[in-house]
Amino acid sequence: MxxxxxxxxxxxxxxxxLAGLFGGGIGVAQASPPGVIMPGSVADAVTSAGPAVGDVPPAQSLTVQLWLKGNETAATAFADAVSNPKSVSFHKYLSPSAYTAKFGVSAARASAVSSWLSQQGFTDIKPDPQRSYIQATAPTSTVQNAFHVQMKQFRVAGQSNPVSSNDRDITLPASIAGDVIGVSGLDNIRPKTALATxxxxxxxxxxxxxxxxxxxxxxxxxxxxxxxxxxxxxxxxxxxxxxxxxxxxxxxxxxxxxxxxxxxxxxxxxxxxxxxxxxxxxxxxxxxxxxxxxxxxxxxxxxxxxxxxxxxxxxxxxxxxxxxxxxxxxxxxxxxxxxxxxxxxxxxxxxxxxxxxxxxxxxxxxxxxxxxxxxxxxxxxxxxxxxxxxxxxxxxxxxxxxxxxxxxxxxxxxxxxxxxxxxxxxxxxxxxxxxxxxxxxxxxxxxxxxxxxxxxxxxxxxxxxxxxxxxxxxxxxxxxxxxxxxxxxxxxxxxxxxxxxxxxxxxxxxxxxxxxxxxxxxxxxxxxxxxxxxxxxxxxxxxxxxxxxxxxxxxxxxxxxxxxxxxxxxxxxxxxxxxxxxxxxxxxxxxxxxxxxxxxxxxxxxxxxxxxxxxxxxxxxxxxxxxxxxxxxxxxxxxxxxxxxxxx
Known part of the structure; x- marks a missing residue:
């Protein structure tokens, strides 16, 4: 700024x-697929954009990140303790690997998310070094089926060309929904400028x-x-x-x-x-x-x-x-x-x-x-x-x-x-x-x-x-x-x-x-x-x-x-x-x-x-x-x- x-x-x-162009909500009411809906996973710019103007080609490749949920309650308590000058734990920090071992999602749960992605047809599946997220790539058709969305093109205010985005909030199976705090990478809606001016x-x-x-x-x-x-x-x-x-x-x-x-x-x-x-x-x-x-x-x-x-x-x-x-x-x-x-x-x-x-x-x-x-x-x-x-x-x-x-x-x-x-x-x-x-x-x-x-x-x-x-x-x-x-x-x-x-x-x-x-x-x-x-x-x-x-x-x-x-x-x-x-x-x-x-x-x-x-x-x-x-x-x-x- x-x-x-x-x-x-x-x-x-x-x-x-960076311009705040995002928000939650579901653009069109429709029957809910089985699983857990992730609120706020469709951009606000899309929900207010009006009808889609086209489809994202089904063979187009998309790379997404599934951000993983660790033990946030324990991590919060630890963050408070090491930051509190009155605590005996003040400034006794953890290394990145030690933090992952103590508060990150377990290797087993990360593996379960990776396995689900593989079963859905995603490839090039790899976790962040400290298991903060798992990244994976798939054709648009696979992404749509996996997350129960349609990938569409929309005309968005401030964008000269149509943008691509999921048309509704994504849905994840209950077996992994509790391990995921959000999915990024589904849209290419750029800010109005690289820095809002x-x-x-x-x-x-x-x-x-x-x-x-x-x-x-x-x-x-x-x-x-x-x-x-x-x-x-x-x-x-x-x-x-x-x-x-x-x-x-x-x-x-x-x-x-x-x-x-x-x-x-x-x-x-x-x-x-x-x-x-x-x-x-x-x-x-x-x-x-x-x-x-x-x-x-x-x-x-x-x-x-x-x-x-x-x-x-x-x-x-x-x-x-x-x-x-x-x-x-x-x-x-x-x-x-x-x-x-x-x-x-x-x-x-x-x-x-x-x-x-x-x-x-x-x-x-x-x-x-x-x-x-x-x-x-x-x-x-x-x-x-x-x-x-x-x-x-x-x-x-x-x-x-x-x-x-x-x-x-x-x-x-x-x-x-x-x-x-x-x-x-x-x-x-x-x-x-x-x-x-x-x-x-x-x-x-x-x-x-x-x-x-x-x-x-x-x-x-x-x-x-x-x-x-x-x-x-x-x-x-x-x-x-x-x-x-x-x-x-x-x-x-x-x-x-x-x-x-x-x-x-x-x-x-x-x-x-x-x-x-x-x-x-x-x-x-x-x-x-x-x-x-x-x-x-x-x-x-x-x-x-x-x-x-x-x-x-x-x-x-x-x-x-x-x-x-x-x-x-x-x-x-x-x-x-x-x-x-x-x-x-x-x-x-x-x-x-x-x-x-x-x-x-x-x-x-x-x-x-x-x-x-x-x-x-x-x-x-x-x-x-x-x-x-x-x-x-x-x-x-x-x-x-x-x-x-x-x-x-």
């Missing part, structure tokens, strides 16, 4: 999580030429129409560099993340990432990266079908590097050609690759995830799959940091109780990198009209957050999250108080964002193009937090793992800084920024972005003293935060 702009693109762009105002950013500021308040635009009596606003930030961000979060020279590996989950891999990082670090006053501290793991066909996370990858690596320049950064690039399960199957594969590791240890102590599956209403299959992945991660000591989103509302999987949801802030730093102010990220965009008036376009972008429709309030949030924030309203599927996101926050506002660098190959054999431009979004805040935790894990006997129980025990302490709301008492200079007109895009007018919009009718989120639904318990407070993590 990111907000970006390049000089050659000239527009602020919010790129968020929103242009809230198409406001422009042109680097230095448009009078942007290197620090907050460096340049000021006067003579503007009045907003709450204010006719002058600072210009937006050109993008803080690595040293500015490192100073903003109080990262001492000794805290570099030495010996700690963090995995960055992407789709595809970036062009010349290490060379780009080297130039970016030097320009920002950071040490040069070491070649042995950066590696890539490309899965499947890699970039063969494009690089859907371009810019996202650079943002993740660069921002986290600023917080922990000696960490080992492992970029895991999912198969860009894998269109299964709405394009997210590759992301599941990437997470599993980290957690499976070599059997004796996972590949990293944390993953940074700037993607999501969409709002709480995604199909139960996807919710179940991600929950099983998150439980395993907690048991193995792998922290799972997920962006909370770049729009009002609650997304999956950041809302899962075993994910650490990272929200966002607006941050003003002065010329000496002192904090002038920090507040929740929620910008109201005002277009400056030629007649000396404004047109209020409403919320341009905001950190995601609020109460989940799916998950009940976890123990670690009780007595910390105000009762007034724990009710999601209509549609709540979990009686009583709900899980609330985010858990923690960091810089996300694009108008006070980070300067990101990318390298693009030259055209027709020409020289590469190196470009720097400002970026924001919870895609920025998430790797920032992951990097800070990596620095805290340096030299420790065990990783921080699933951090939430410890994190909430620190609420209100000096370990956390508390972003506060913008009020009438806030200095006028800290209430918003001016983004000038870009002559290269004449249709885009100048705008003023005012901070911390508290219109709860449109955001469902607030900034408040203590816990709030844009920044969680607060932002990491330098050495106090690191010391607090290390002492437990």
């Amino acid at each position: 990111r907000v970006n702009s390049r000089r050659n693109r000239t527009a602020v762009v919010v790129t968020c999580c 929103v242009k809230p105002t198409a406001a422009q950013i042109r680097a230095k030429a448009d009078n942007c500021s290197n620090y907050y308040g460096q340049n000021v635009q006067t003579g503007l129409p009045a907003i709450d009596g204010n006719t002058s606003f600072p210009t937006y930030i050109c993008g803080y560099n690595g040293s500015q961000l490192r100073a903003a979060y109080g990262m001492a020279d000794a805290n570099t993340g030495t010996g700690v590996t963090v995995a960055y989950i992407e789709i595809g891999t970036p062009y010349k990432m290490f060379q780009t990082l080297t130039k970016w670090a030097a320009a920002g006053g950071l040490p040069s990266p070491k070649p042995q501290n950066y590696s890539e793991l490309s899965l499947g066909a890699g970039n063969a079908c494009g690089n859907g996370f371009d810019i996202e990858e650079q943002l993740d690596i660069e921002s986290s590097y600023a917080m922990a320049p000696d960490q080992h950064q492992l970029l895991v690039g999912a198969d860009s050609c894998n269109t299964q399960t709405g394009g997210v199957q590759g992301l599941f594969d990437a997470e599993n690759a980290v957690l499976d590791g070599d059997g004796s240890r996972p590949l990293a102590s944390a993953t940074s995830n700037s993607w999501g599956l969409g709002p709480d209403g995604v199909p139960v299959t996807l919710v179940n799959v991600m929950h099983s992945i998150l439980l395993r991660a907690a048991g193995e000591g792998v922290g799972m940091y997920f962006a909370s989103g770049d729009r009002p509302g609650v997304d999956v999987p950041s809302s899962d109780p075993y994910a650490t949801a990272v929200g966002g802030t607006t941050l003003g730093l002065d010329a000496k990198t002192n904090r002038l102010f920090e507040t929740g990220w929620s910008d109201d965009v005002h277009i400056v009209n030629g007649d000396g008036t404004y047109t209020d376009r409403g919320i341009g972008a905001a950190a995601g957050g609020g109460a989940s429709l799916l998950w009940k309030e976890p123990d670690y949030q009780r007595k910390v999250v105000p009762d007034s924030m724990t009710s999601p309203g209509a549609g709540n599927q979990s009686p009583g108080p709900s899980r609330v996101v985010p858990d923690i926050g960091a810089l996300a506002d694009p108008t006070t964002g980070m300067a990101v660098a990318t390298t693009e190959p030259g055209k027709n054999g020409g020289a590469d193009t190196y470009t720097v431009f400002p970026v924001g979004g919870t895609s920025l805040s998430t790797p920032l937090v992951a990097g800070i935790v990596a620095a805290a894990d340096q030299g420790q006997p065990a990783s921080s793992g699933f951090i939430n129980p410890l994190l909430y025990s620190l609420a209100g302490s000096s370990a956390l800084a508390d972003p506060l709301p913008i009020t009438s008492a806030t200095p006028a200079a800290y209430q918003g920024v001016y983004v000038p007109k870009n002559e290269a895009v004449p249709e885009v007018p100048p705008t003023v972005w005012t901070f911390d919009d508290q219109d709860t009718a449109s955001t469902n989120q607030v900034t408040a003293a203590g816990y709030d639904t844009m920044t969680g318990v607060g932002t990491p407070n330098g050495q106090s935060f690191i010391t607090a993590l290390r002492k437990h």
Whole structure:
């Protein structure tokens, strides 16, 4: 989830999580076949698409994954124990193989599922190394008979070509239904874009030429129409560099993340990432990266079908590097050609690759995830799959940091109780990198009209957050999250108080964002193009937090793992800084920024972005003293935060 702009693109762009295009339900009432129906195993986009426009050819090959159910009750109890600083089991994690032996589906039950698939005519049947799922391939006709569905083609909103999908929820025989939490791979409904893109105002950013500021308040635009009596606003930030961000979060020279590996989950891999990082670090006053501290793991066909996370990858690596320049950064690039399960199957594969590791240890102590599956209403299959992945991660000591989103509302999987949801802030730093102010990220965009008036376009972008429709309030949030924030309203599927996101926050506002660098190959054999431009979004805040935790894990006997129980025990302490709301008492200079007109895009007018919009009718989120639904318990407070993590 990111907000970006390049000089050659000239527009602020919010790129968020993978589009939430999925939902449950059965499109057409019909007689139930014998067996157990798996609710939520047909895409919402299909149930609302209208009649099918064709059949999937019966001989067309399909590869599916049957995700297996282990002992979730025992796994949950273990995850809670190893994550609770008051437990004798705190930080006593299991290896991937030991976790499978203790909580995974048994080899016998996995064999039973494999045998059923073989009996149905599936081939190339193989389990994931830790028996998280069993993958198998068969012609469409076989798939239809096995799951009691018809594979059809549908015209789906936002898709230029017909998509393929099962036409109803699948049915499994009772003999194996209890071993399966979901089936993926039946549809090829891609997200509307590889990353959901929103242009809230198409406001422009042109680097230095448009009078942007290197620090907050460096340049000021006067003579503007009045907003709450204010006719002058600072210009937006050109993008803080690595040293500015490192100073903003109080990262001492000794805290570099030495010996700690963090995995960055992407789709595809970036062009010349290490060379780009080297130039970016030097320009920002950071040490040069070491070649042995950066590696890539490309899965499947890699970039063969494009690089859907371009810019996202650079943002993740660069921002986290600023917080922990000696960490080992492992970029895991999912198969860009894998269109299964709405394009997210590759992301599941990437997470599993980290957690499976070599059997004796996972590949990293944390993953940074700037993607999501969409709002709480995604199909139960996807919710179940991600929950099983998150439980395993907690048991193995792998922290799972997920962006909370770049729009009002609650997304999956950041809302899962075993994910650490990272929200966002607006941050003003002065010329000496002192904090002038920090507040929740929620910008109201005002277009400056030629007649000396404004047109209020409403919320341009905001950190995601609020109460989940799916998950009940976890123990670690009780007595910390105000009762007034724990009710999601209509549609709540979990009686009583709900899980609330985010858990923690960091810089996300694009108008006070980070300067990101990318390298693009030259055209027709020409020289590469190196470009720097400002970026924001919870895609920025998430790797920032992951990097800070990596620095805290340096030299420790065990990783921080699933951090939430410890994190909430620190609420209100000096370990956390508390972003506060913008009020009438806030200095006028800290209430918003001016983004000038870009002559290269004449249709885009100048705008003023005012901070911390508290219109709860449109955001469902607030900034408040203590816990709030844009920044969680607060932002990491330098050495106090690191010391607090290390002492437990």
